[in-house]
Amino acid sequence: MDQDGMRRRRMMDRAILAAALLTALLVALVFDIVVKEEEGNTAGLMIEMNEALGLALLIVFGLLVYGVRRLRDQRRELEARLQAETEAKRALQLALLDPLTGVANRRHFQDTFTAASDGRIGTNAVFMLDMDGFKAINDTYGHAAGDEVLKVVALRLQAAVGRHNLVSRLGGDEFAVLVFNIGGESDAERLKQRMRYEAEQPIPIGRAAHSIGVAIGLSLFPQEGADAAAILARADEALYRDKRMRQAGLSRRGATAPEVTDEACSEPG
Known part of the structure; x- marks a missing residue:
């Protein structure tokens, strides 16, 4: 794997780790909300719900941004690979075929x-x-x-x-x-x-x-x-x-x- 590929792989691993941490935090907040609901702490419950909702939106937005960027990177990789294959095919034709008639040179x-x-x-x-x-x-x-x-x-x-x-x-x-x-x-x-x-x-x-x-x-x-x-x-x-x-x-x-x-x-x- 080349350096660009390794760098993208590390970025993806970091994004997955961040998403996992945020998900764990969200689970903890939801658990806290359930506990406070049982204790009848309505004000605290509303605050926790707002925080949880904001965090959930943040996670979704972050994953959406990451997904869009990843798709863009994959498209660029595919275009680069297709271009490289086309150039390789053209180079092979120039090396082996007569450009006028198309038969072997x-x-x-x-x-x-x-x-x-x-x-x-x-x-x-x-x-x-x-x-x-x-x-x-x-x-x-x-x-x-x-x-x-x-x-x-x-x-x-x-x-x-x-x-x-x-x-x-x-x-x-x-x-x-x-x-x-x-x-x-x-x-x-x-x-x-x-x-x-x-x-x-x-x-x-x-x-x-x-x-x-x-x-x-x-x-x-x-x-x-x-x-x-x-x-x-x-x-x-x-x-x-x-x-x-x-x-x-x-x-x-x-x-x-x-x-x-x-x-x-x-x-x-």
Whole structure:
């Protein structure tokens, strides 16, 4: 308990003690009134009754004042606690989430990926994504349009992999996705095509419909290794291979969304 809390506790104890003493005094006065009534001392009885009434009013008033102050203190404590919780939540969001898209930021991704790569449970996949054509949208339509494109892409990626997997924006138009307990390489490839398909759908903003391309590289772990740096290096290499293939016109885009098995997006554990 902090010093303010201890001070309030001592004040409350003192108020309770004072109320107890006043109550005891009132009881004594009432007893005295009863005795004098039996003795027939009317004048003394009236004086004692007035004193008792005044003391009773004083006690009630004091307890009322104390109760009002206590309620006020409790309200201030509650407001301070709510404010502290709000600030802590805001600080956590700033520390872990990308302020533009609302998905995880680079720090959150790195911490989660490092922890996952140290484990030996199931088959996990990391996907590195880079957008083609995003700079042209920024240059032609402005950064506001580019920001909206990033938000839509982030939402589509999260919907494609499910809320139990991690989508993060590393910066600019670069994203990374962690998928836990994926079925295997074939499921990872299907999920990769699904993410590509969803992200490349036209994005209507205002009167324009923007189209982007998405290059994706993936790496499975721990089957392909448990060293975090090596896993990311393989995913980056796969990303650049995919970009070169797309630039050379060798990558294929399906006309419909590819099917993904339930295992490809299963919940962790």
